[in-house]
Amino acid sequence: MEHTVTTLNRPDQDFDIRLRPSRFSDFTGQEKIKERLELFVEAAKARGDVLDHALLSGPPGLGKTTLAYIIADSMESNIKCTSGPVIDKPGDLAGLLTSLERGDVLFIDEIHRMQKTVEEYLYSAMEDFVIDIVIDQGPNARSVRLNIEPFTLIGATTRSGLLSAPMRSRFGLLNRLDYYDAETLKKIVERSARILNVDIEPDGALEIARRSRGTPRIANNLLRRSRDYAQVKADNIITEDVASRALALLDIDDSGLDEMDKRILQTMIEKFGGGPVGISSMAVSVGEEPGTIEEVYEPYLIQEGFLQRTPQGRVVLPRGFGLFGLKPGNTQQE
Numbered sequence: 112m113e114h115t116v117t118t119l120n121r122p123d124q125d126f127d128i129r130l131r132p133s134r135f136s137d138f139t140g141q142e143k144i145k146e147r148l149e150l151f152v153e154a155a156k157a158r159g160d161v162l163d164h165a166l167l168s169g170p171p172g173l174g175k176t177t178l179a180y181i182i183a184d185s186m187e188s189n190i191k192c193t194s195g196p197v198i199d200k201p202g203d204l205a206g207l208l209t210s211l212e213r214g215d216v217l218f219i220d221e222i223h224r225m226q227k228t229v230e231e232y233l234y235s236a237m238e239d240f241v242i243d244i245v246i247d248q249g250p251n252a253r254s255v256r257l258n259i260e261p262f263t264l265i266g267a268t269t270r271s272g273l274l275s276a277p278m279r280s281r282f283g284l285l286n287r288l289d290y291y292d293a294e295t296l297k298k299i300v301e302r303s304a305r306i307l308n309v310d311i312e313p314d315g316a317l318e319i320a321r322r323s324r325g326t327p328r329i330a331n332n333l334l335r336r337s338r339d340y341a342q343v344k345a346d347n348i349i350t351e352d353v354a355s356r357a358l359a360l361l362d363i364d365d366s367g368l369d370e371m372d373k374r375i376l377q378t379m380i381e382k383f384g385g386g387p388v389g390i391s392s393m394a395v396s397v398g399e400e401p402g403t404i405e406e407v408y409e410p411y412l413i414q415e416g417f418l419q420r421t422p423q424g425r426v427v428l429p430r431g432f433g434l435f436g437l438k439p440g441n442t443q444q445e
């Protein structure tokens with residue numbers, strides 16, 4: 112069953128792991144979620160119970176995987192990690208579930224991408240800690256019920272809207288992670304800089320934080336790039352100016368928006384005069400799924416005041432026009 116248990120395979124994986132906080136006290140921000148999870152962990156531990164299943168949702172890079180590891184660590188449990196699309200048959204899931212010991216955490220990333228047949232299998236495992244396996248084929252096929260050890264499922268999803276109602280209802284703890292504000296990200300950058308032994312001034316950390324799209328993973332990556340720049344061009348110290356020059360070299364603009372964010376705003380302005388635009392027309396125009404726009408891109412654009420949701424549709428706000436040197440009602444560049 113080895114292939115179903117993967118560590119997350121990202122190019123910046125080693126770096127990610129080095130900077131990953133391993134305790135609640137090192138996890139900066141998301142105060143409410145942290146407080147809630149810490150409380151439930153403490154209560155479950157005091158009773159000698161297994162922690163309830165938890166769903167963590169929110170855009171990529173905000174700390175869902177990190178929290179899953181912290182929860183397992185606080186429960187003094189083992190964690191097994193896999194991802195929705197990797198489990199392609201119920202048998203793979205059965206193998207995973209039967210290998211769990213009491214109290215273990217099973218982390219399923221991208222849980223919304225799990226196949227229906229596999230998902231249905233998970234219901235009885237989550238609810239009653241049993242699975243029904245079909246053995247043999249044809250006329251001899253019969254179902255055998257297996258008990259599994261009580262475990263905690265932690266599901267992560269960037270698209271909570273795609274999770275089926277029966278799946279969602281089986282999670283006792285639902286948590287939605289929000290984007291981080293610049294001050295919180297600044298603390299994360301400063302902590303990462305200490306771990307990496309990088310000299311950084313507070314204004315340098317803030318500059319990186321401001322341009323990181325509210326996302327710790329991006330902040331850590333920009334810190335790494337700024338460190339390289341400082342090493343070659345600026346005496347190994349990241350000041351505000353050094354960070355700014357390093358990020359300009361990477362084409363990261365002052366707003367911290369990424370390419371898709373800008374494409375969404377630009378398309379809305381150029382094709383729809385800034386709106387109101389319905390989500391489906393907008394999605395077709397930028398070539399992205401409506402749900403991804405709604406759950407991954409829009410929340411940040413709304414939070415930062417680039418975009419607004421109205422009953423008539425989405426509308427670009429003056430800050431969004433300003434990004435392209437334009438004003439509402441005047442969509443011709445001067």
Ligand code: ADP
Nearest residue numbers: 127130131139171172173174175176177327328
């Ligand atoms: P997700 O699973 O939501 O995509 P991760 O948990 O993999 O995100 O987080 C990406 C990286 O960002 C982690 O390696 C970690 O270093 C950093 N990170 C995320 N959240 C925080 C936080 N609250 N405090 C410090 N670092 C964080």
